[in-house]
Every structure is written in structure tokens, then in C-alpha cells.
Amino acid sequence: MIALNEIYKQYDMGPTIVTALGGVSLHIEAGEYIAIMGPSGSGKSTLMNIIGCLDTPDSGSYFLAGEEVSDLTRDELSEVRNRHVGFVFQTFNVLARATALENVELPLVYRGTGARRRRSMAAEMLSRVGLDDRMDHLPTELSGGQRQRVAIARALVGNPSVILADEPTGALDTTTGEEIMALFEELNAEGVTVVLVTHDFDLAMRARRMVRLLDGLVDGGRSDAERCAQAQDLGHAAKQLRAEHTAYADLEAPR
Ligand SMILES: Nc1ncnc2c1ncn2[C@@H]1O[C@H](COP(=O)(O)OP(=O)(O)OP(=O)(O)O)[C@@H](O)[C@H]1O
């Protein structure tokens, strides 16, 4: 479903260059539920943006649903994104001046779905997330959890094969966060691939696989060649230490 190979992403910040991703390789099968963890600044959101076709890597290859997307144009990318991906962010990215229903209709507008069908699909998705009685509310007239559910309904309305959630419960209380997690689990059980970024270890444990990012790299994701080289270095260092130790022992030995 998702195949990332040696993905690099750098940001040129004048005198310094920030390496957000330094060669990430990651394969995610269709129907997987995977959690991505890692300290702040380790590249999680950068990776999610690339997976979700919001951004492109500087180098490396990326296949989404069998299609090479690493060097598509902006328009082609948004087309792929619209077809395959549902994005849920930490801060419920909903349009402030649009009602819940209009917010959920939006991806279908981009797809060119007719107004009638759009309305009924959006309404169905909103009731699925338990908001049948809030369709005409503006985001300011909703609680945080309800707003996030609008964002999730919007992510889901186009039937994406992948849901990307970047800290989706970060701004929610535990109970509401729990509802959102239950919704993801339900979707995953129906076959939707779920990629979840979280700082919460308990939430990550519920995924079927966990990946840690550290300084723009998948932790433990070094190649066998690198591991071999490191082992040889260690072996060499150990030999040297032993030699020094013997030399000292000789010096200290009573004569
Ligand atoms: N648009 C940008 N311009 C310059 N540097 C950026 C940009 N976006 C991210 N970075 C840098 O790239 C690195 C990775 O950032 P990223 O947002 O992917 O981290 P993260 O793991 O999502 O962190 P957090 O847990 O705090 O959300 C950071 O050092 C960040 O400062």
C-alpha cells in the first residue's frame, strides 16, 4: 500500500540546513494499523505530509497504492491525495465559517460530486461519527471532540484507503480521545489502513505495529551493512581496550 524507500527531506534555513528526514524506508501493508512515535522534531509530521501527498521528498521513492508519487506535480499529487488519503490533524482543520455538513462536503466538491449526492454522503458520514443532530452547527458551536469528529467525517467521506492521523487526540480530553480511537479501530477493522502519530505510549500500544523515528530516521532501521560495520568497529575497539588493559596489568604486576 505504502512503500517509502530512502526518503530524504531537508529544509534550507539560510546558514543552516535542517534534515527532517535522513533516509527513511518504511513499508505499510494495506489494512495495517501502525503507530509512529518519536520525540518532538524527529520528523513525524514531515513523514506524514509526504505519505499524505501534501509534500514531496527531496530524494527517494514513494509508491502509494502501486503508483509512484515521488515526482508528481502539485495538481497530480492533490488528485492522488483526494482519491486515496484522509487526513486528520491535531488541531481540527475545519473551515470556521462553514457548517459541519458543508465542511464534510468539501472533499466531494473537489471531486465534482453532484450537490444532492454530496449532501447525503456528508450527512451519512456525520451520523456515523454521532453528529446527526449537529449538522448545521458552525465549528464555534461545537465542542472540541465534536469538531474533531467533523474533521474525521470529512477525512472519511471520500472513502479513502488510508487514514493519516497526526496527534488526533492531542487536543482532546481522555474520554473524547477514547471515542476517536475507537472510531479508528472500527475503521481499521473494516479494512482501512490507519497511520497514527502519537506521543501517548498507551495509544501507540493499541496499534498493531509501532515505528519510532529518531532524528529523521527509523529507529533500529539501519541496514545490515551498517550494523556489520558498527560491530566491526566495536570489535576493534574491544581488542584495543583489552590490549591496553593487558599493558596496564603488566605494569602493575608485582615484580
Ligand atoms: N517548513 C519547515 N521549515 C523548516 N524546518 C522545518 C519545517 N518543518 C519542519 N521543520 C524542521 O524539521 C524537523 C522535523 O519536524 P517535524 O514537524 O516533522 O517534527 P515532529 O516529529 O512532527 O515533531 P512534533 O512531535 O513536535 O510535532 C524539525 O527540526 C523542524 O524544526
Ligand SMILES: [Mg+2]
Ligand atoms: Mg508533528
